[in-house]
Amino acid sequence: MTTTRRNLLKQGAIFSAVPLIGSVSGQYREALPLQPDGSDRALFKSIALKAVDAAKSLGAEYADVRITRQVYMVVLNAFPSEIQEIAVGVRTLINGYWGFASSPYVNDEEVVRLATDAVSQSRINATGRVRSVDMSLAKPVQGDWSDPAVLDLLTVSYEELHDFAAGWIQKVEQYNGVGSRRCKIVLKRTEKVYATSEGTVISQVQGKASADFELMLSNGTRELKKTGSLHLPLATAGWEYVLQAKPFEQIPKLIEEAKTNIGHMVEPVDVGRYTVVFDASCTAGLLAATLGPATQLDRAMGFEANAQGTSFLNKPLESLGSQSVSAPIINITGDRTIGKGAATARWDDEGVECKSFSIIKDGTLADYQTNREQASWLSPYYDKSNRETVSNACVSGDSALDLPMQHMPNIVLHPGSEDASFEGLIGDVKDGIAISGAQFSSDFQFRHGGSMKGVVRKITNGKLAQYLTDAGVLFNTEELWKNVKYIGGKNSSVMESFISVKGEPVQSSDYSVFSVPMMVEDVSLIDVKRKA
Amino acid sequence: MSNAKRDKMNLPIINNERKRFLSKDSCLRIFDEVVSSSSDSSASVVQIRTTWKSTVRWARNLIVNTSDMRNNNMTVTRSLNEASGRYSINQIDNDSIRNAVKYTEYFKQFSVEGDDFPGFNFEMPHLKPDIWDDEIYNLDIKTRNEIVQPLLTSSEESKMLSAGYIELEAGGHAVISSSGLVRYYPYTKAQYSVTVREPTGNGSGWAGVDSSHWKPIDTDQITSVAIDKCLSSLNPVRVEPGRYTAILEPQAVADLFMIIGRYFNREFNEEKPDWPFYLSPGQSKIGLKLLDERIIVTSDVMDSDLGGVPFDWSGSPYLPVKWFDRGVLADLAYNHSYAVKTLRVNEPLLDGQGIRINEGPTPLEEMISSTKRGILVTRFDRMTEVDKRSLLYTGFTRDGLWLVENGKITKAIKNFRFTESPLFVFNSIDQIGPSKRVFSPYLPMVAPYMKVRDFSFTSLTDAI
Numbered sequence: 001m002t003t004t005r006r007n008l009l010k011q012g013a014i015f016s017a018v019p020l021i022g023s024v025s026g027q028y029r030e031a032l033p034l035q036p037d038g039s040d041r042a043l044f045k046s047i048a049l050k051a052v053d054a055a056k057s058l059g060a061e062y063a064d065v066r067i068t069r070q071v072y073m074v075v076l077n078a079f080p081s082e083i084q085e086i087a088v089g090v091r092t093l094i095n096g097y098w099g100f101a102s103s104p105y106v107n108d109e110e111v112v113r114l115a116t117d118a119v120s121q122s123r124i125n126a127t128g129r130v131r132s133v134d135m136s137l138a139k140p141v142q143g144d145w146s147d148p149a150v151l152d153l154l155t156v157s158y159e160e161l162h163d164f165a166a167g168w169i170q171k172v173e174q175y176n177g178v179g180s181r182r183c184k185i186v187l188k189r190t191e192k193v194y195a196t197s198e199g200t201v202i203s204q205v206q207g208k209a210s211a212d213f214e215l216m217l218s219n220g221t222r223e224l225k226k227t228g229s230l231h232l233p234l235a236t237a238g239w240e241y242v243l244q245a246k247p248f249e250q251i252p253k254l255i256e257e258a259k260t261n262i263g264h265m266v267e268p269v270d271v272g273r274y275t276v277v278f279d280a281s282c283t284a285g286l287l288a289a290t291l292g293p294a295t296q297l298d299r300a301m302g303f304e305a306n307a308q309g310t311s312f313l314n315k316p317l318e319s320l321g322s323q324s325v326s327a328p329i330i331n332i333t334g335d336r337t338i339g340k341g342a343a344t345a346r347w348d349d350e351g352v353e354c355k356s357f358s359i360i361k362d363g364t365l366a367d368y369q370t371n372r373e374q375a376s377w378l379s380p381y382y383d384k385s386n387r388e389t390v391s392n393a394c395v396s397g398d399s400a401l402d403l404p405m406q407h408m409p410n411i412v413l414h415p416g417s418e419d420a421s422f423e424g425l426i427g428d429v430k431d432g433i434a435i436s437g438a439q440f441s442s443d444f445q446f447r448h449g450g451s452m453k454g455v456v457r458k459i460t461n462g463k464l465a466q467y468l469t470d471a472g473v474l475f476n477t478e479e480l481w482k483n484v485k486y487i488g489g490k491n492s493s494v495m496e497s498f499i500s501v502k503g504e505p506v507q508s509s510d511y512s513v514f515s516v517p518m519m520v521e522d523v524s525l526i527d528v529k530r531k532a
Numbered sequence: 533m534s535n536a537k538r539d540k541m542n543l544p545i546i547n548n549e550r551k552r553f554l555s556k557d558s559c560l561r562i563f564d565e566v567v568s569s570s571s572d573s574s575a576s577v578v579q580i581r582t583t584w585k586s587t588v589r590w591a592r593n594l595i596v597n598t599s600d601m602r603n604n605n606m607t608v609t610r611s612l613n614e615a616s617g618r619y620s621i622n623q624i625d626n627d628s629i630r631n632a633v634k635y636t637e638y639f640k641q642f643s644v645e646g647d648d649f650p651g652f653n654f655e656m657p658h659l660k661p662d663i664w665d666d667e668i669y670n671l672d673i674k675t676r677n678e679i680v681q682p683l684l685t686s687s688e689e690s691k692m693l694s695a696g697y698i699e700l701e702a703g704g705h706a707v708i709s710s711s712g713l714v715r716y717y718p719y720t721k722a723q724y725s726v727t728v729r730e731p732t733g734n735g736s737g738w739a740g741v742d743s744s745h746w747k748p749i750d751t752d753q754i755t756s757v758a759i760d761k762c763l764s765s766l767n768p769v770r771v772e773p774g775r776y777t778a779i780l781e782p783q784a785v786a787d788l789f790m791i792i793g794r795y796f797n798r799e800f801n802e803e804k805p806d807w808p809f810y811l812s813p814g815q816s817k818i819g820l821k822l823l824d825e826r827i828i829v830t831s832d833v834m835d836s837d838l839g840g841v842p843f844d845w846s847g848s849p850y851l852p853v854k855w856f857d858r859g860v861l862a863d864l865a866y867n868h869s870y871a872v873k874t875l876r877v878n879e880p881l882l883d884g885q886g887i888r889i890n891e892g893p894t895p896l897e898e899m900i901s902s903t904k905r906g907i908l909v910t911r912f913d914r915m916t917e918v919d920k921r922s923l924l925y926t927g928f929t930r931d932g933l934w935l936v937e938n939g940k941i942t943k944a945i946k947n948f949r950f951t952e953s954p955l956f957v958f959n960s961i962d963q964i965g966p967s968k969r970v971f972s973p974y975l976p977m978v979a980p981y982m983k984v985r986d987f988s989f990t991s992l993t994d995a996i
Contacts, residue, residue, distance in 0.1 A: 078642065079642050079643070080639065080642055081618060081619075081620075081639070082619060082620070082635065082639075083619075083620040083621070084619075084620070084621045084622070084623070085621070085622045085623075086622060086623045087603070087622070097595065098596070098597040098598070099597075099598060099599075100597060100598065100599040100600070100601075101599065101600045101601070102599070102600075102601045102602070102603075103601075103602045103603070104602070104603050104604055104622045104623055104624070105623075106623075117600050118600075120673070121598045121599075121600070121673050124673050124674050124677055125595050125598055125673075125677060127677070128594075128595060128677060128681055128684075129593075129594060129681075129684070131594045131595070158638070158639075158642070162642050301591075301592070302591055302592055302693060302695060302729060303591040303592070303596060303695065304591075304695075305591065305693075305695035305727045305729055305736070306591070306695040306696050306697055306725055306726060306727040306738070307697070309913075309995075310729075310733070312994075312995070314733055401601055401603055402601075403597060403599055439916075441914055441916045441926075442914075443913075443914065443928045443947070443949070443993045443995040444913055444914060444928065444930055444995055445994075445995035445996070446995075447993055447994050447995045448949065448991070448992075448993040448994070448995065450926065450949070452916060452917070452918055452926070474949075474991060504587065504589050504697040504699070505585065505587065505699060528918050528926070528951070529918060529919055529924055529951070530951070530990075531775075531951050531952065531988035531990065532773055532774045532775050532951070532988040532989055532990045
């Protein structure tokens with residue numbers, strides 16, 4: 001018999017699989033925080049509305065309440081561990097000032113205390129200088145949504161996860177020459193209930209999954225410490241996401257990959273400017289290190305100045321619709337509706353319906369990532385463009401313990417019209433560089449950055465040639481994106497996932513970048529280990 | 533929804549305690565509940581971090597938000613016949629605890645050998661650092677706003693924009709085990725940091741500090757430093773990248789040393805050739821001189837400038853340790869399992885407590901006046917690893933960078949990307965100055981001013 005949480009909940013005898021444990025009382029099902037049948041969703045909604053009513057009765061002009069419940073499971077090699085977290089957060093607005101209080105105690109009495117605390121903060125904050133908050137229009141919504149994950153975390157047995165991971169390790173160890181190996185599977189499940197003083201009452205359930213299967217060949221030399229790896233970026237998905245990747249069938253391929261990573265001739269890097277072809281994962285990394293976060297409106301306006309930094313796109317009303325930030329072939333959208341994206345949801349954490357919105361249109365800055373308050377900052381531009389001033393639905397966060405905040409949506413670099421691949425783009429380069437698997441970082445305004453690690457190879461007459469050691473790129477963000485000559489077609493698109501980190505206190509949120517390979521001219525190639 | 537079901541969401545285990553975080557008595561009651569819920573004779577350990585956090589955040593000279601956040605993180609670990617299982621929850625009520633216990637018993641079947649079981653009851657002195665401050669706990673929202681408003685005014689009067697943050701925290705760490713270990717320690721801490729920027733983005737200054745007490749946090753003085761740095765960093769000019777004498781403020785020294793502190797794991801440095809303090813199989817570089825002989829680095833929770841809860845998440849005590857003694861790597865950290873199996877000693881040596889780098893005799897003014905051509909650095913940011921073995925990192929300067937020429941600060945300059953190893957930097961020291969507590973909320977640090985030779989600034993950035 002296999003053990004799932006759903007079984008645990010529905011069948012008191014589930015622990016009969018463990019001889020040390022006796023029968024489980026019927027109370028168990030009632031008590032466990034997770035109620036897969038959704039019966040507690042109504043309870044949470046009623047508690048959320050209780051908090052909203054309390055805040056309104058205390059004088060809040062606007063109030064919203066989030067209740068979140070998360071299960072976070074990690075299977076590291078074959079050892080599963082799990083964390084459950086439940087939280088409620090109440091946010092209020094009075095005279096342009098916010099108050100926020102959160103707690104792990106989700107009950108009527110506690111949420112009234114939180115509402116009282118938040119309202120008190122708003123009132124005291126409002127005794128200072130005048131501040132106005134214009135919450136852009138958001139139609140109140142009611143509804144429930146679950147992501148389309150097939151095998152929800154709650155339906156997967158611990159034994160299956162353990163056996164799968166242990167079996168993969170056992171199979172890998174049967175191959176000669178395999179040294180260390182690593183298997184990490186992450187499954188997350190988040191339930192959210194959200195209610196506002198404007199009449200929105202919604203619930204959402206989202207599952208996320210990621211996995212890394214990695215092996216390393218070894219005979220003790222440094223060169224052999226190269227790996228073959230199967231990386232499944234975090235996705236809005238269930239256990240089926242891992243199964244569909246067929247990690248067992250991939251083992252021979254991973255070993256071959258590891259073998260190709262050893263024994264090849266490497267050359268020192270000849271620094272200079274080259275035409276560089278980035279694979280789709282690298283392009284995703286570049287977006288996550290540059291134009292993605294640079295188009296967050298709070299960063300652009302200085303609200304993150306004391307934390308993660310600001311943005312080079314720091315004059316929104318002057319720049320929108322006119323500032324060229326990339327080659328015309330670049331079109332980037334924010335999209336929290338796209339399948340499997342780590343930031344995908346039906347509504348954001350302000351109850352605004354998620355949508356696809358253009359951030360870079362034909363190379364020109366078209367919009368910023370916003371929440372309801374921030375959207376109104378751009379209303380002169382929207383009015384001028386005959387567009388409605390509405391949020392781009394970018395508020396997210398797994399835990400109601402944290403203040404709701406604008407985070408990254410999924411970012412999509414739209415493929416080119418021609419069906420070019422990474423190899424195809426390489427074929428068009430006579431003398432250049434190809435980079436795959438690199439990581440990128442940039443400064444605190446995303447103006448300049450560089451790459452680390454990754455596989456860097458020469459391109460000679462349209463073919464991959466020598467590997468280069470310690471090579472990386474150095475870039476000015478605007479130059480880099482303006483020098484893009486070609487991008488890959490739709491069949492070359494990949495998804496990579498990242499973590500948006502911002503705020504004080506620091507909070508994080510997952511998002512994906514859907515990207516294609518690209519060819520960029522005049523890129524600086526450097527020796528990353530070379531000092532001045 | 534039935535009333536009975538609503539009651540399940542309440543908190544009988546702590547009697548609806550309405551303090552901002554769990555008391556020692558509550559943690560003991562939770563442990564009792566764990567034991568009474570257990571169906572066998574497994575050893576039990578309960579680890580709890582219970583916190584209250586209150587914040588004020590502002591930007592563009594206006595308060596943006598405030599918050600009051602409470603949470604409990606509890607992990608139950610149960611072990612029998614060398615198999616252990618653990619489960620973590622934040623919902624503290626009888627039923628949730630009982631269920632967590634059942635999950636741990638279930639997870640025991642997946643236990644891995646060598647997993648370090650927490651809660652070992654060491655017979656060691658219980659240190660009692662002074663890390664509680666009523667002033668932090670009682671600093672209410674009204675008083676905090678009264679502190680913040682003049683800071684906003686001073687930035688506005690300077691025609692600058694400030695963004696800043698105050699965070700107050702109080703809580704308790706508890707580790708209670710069936711082996712008789714009962715550790716609970718309450719603490720407070722506070723942080724204040726502020727960035728002042730010229731409205732068009734042509735200058736930026738930053739200052740900040742954190743402490744377990746409110747008194748050392750002089751908000752007026754810190755704000756004044758940030759404003760001064762902003763005003764004196766306006767309209768920076770380009771200076772060619774290259775190797776420069778660098779005068780590092782304590783924050784910059786701490787930022788660099790933090791890189792070294794990430795690699796204090798003895799076991800890894802004896803087993804992994806790509807670790808920086810690996811010498812040969814089974815041998816680390818302990819005993820070798822790796823840094824300038826003037827460098828002494830210590831950790832001690834009884835250090836009044838550092839403090840810290842005197843035990844870690846597993847309940848193991850933090851003991852005073854000297855990591856570097858006159859430049860010689862004197863010790864590296866190891867856990868209980870490694871202590872017993874490899875070193876044949878019972879006590880672990882933990883990192884993760886505060887760090888003090890010793891000070892020297894040279895005041896900042898003298899460092900500047902004795903410099904023919906150099907660069908004064910406020911702090912570093914966004915540091916990423918290039919090569920672990922040599923600890924080569926790349927990152928950026930941020931929030932105040934000046935050229936020093938012929939003994940004087942002559943101009944504000946544009947920020948640099950650097951490519952450098954702290955092992956090289958702390959071997960190239962010209963002068964060491966007075967030390968002070970810096971801004972390092974996750975690992976308290978005291979660091980000195982330093983003047984170092986040949987710091988490698990590799991390229992320019994226009995970021996301000």
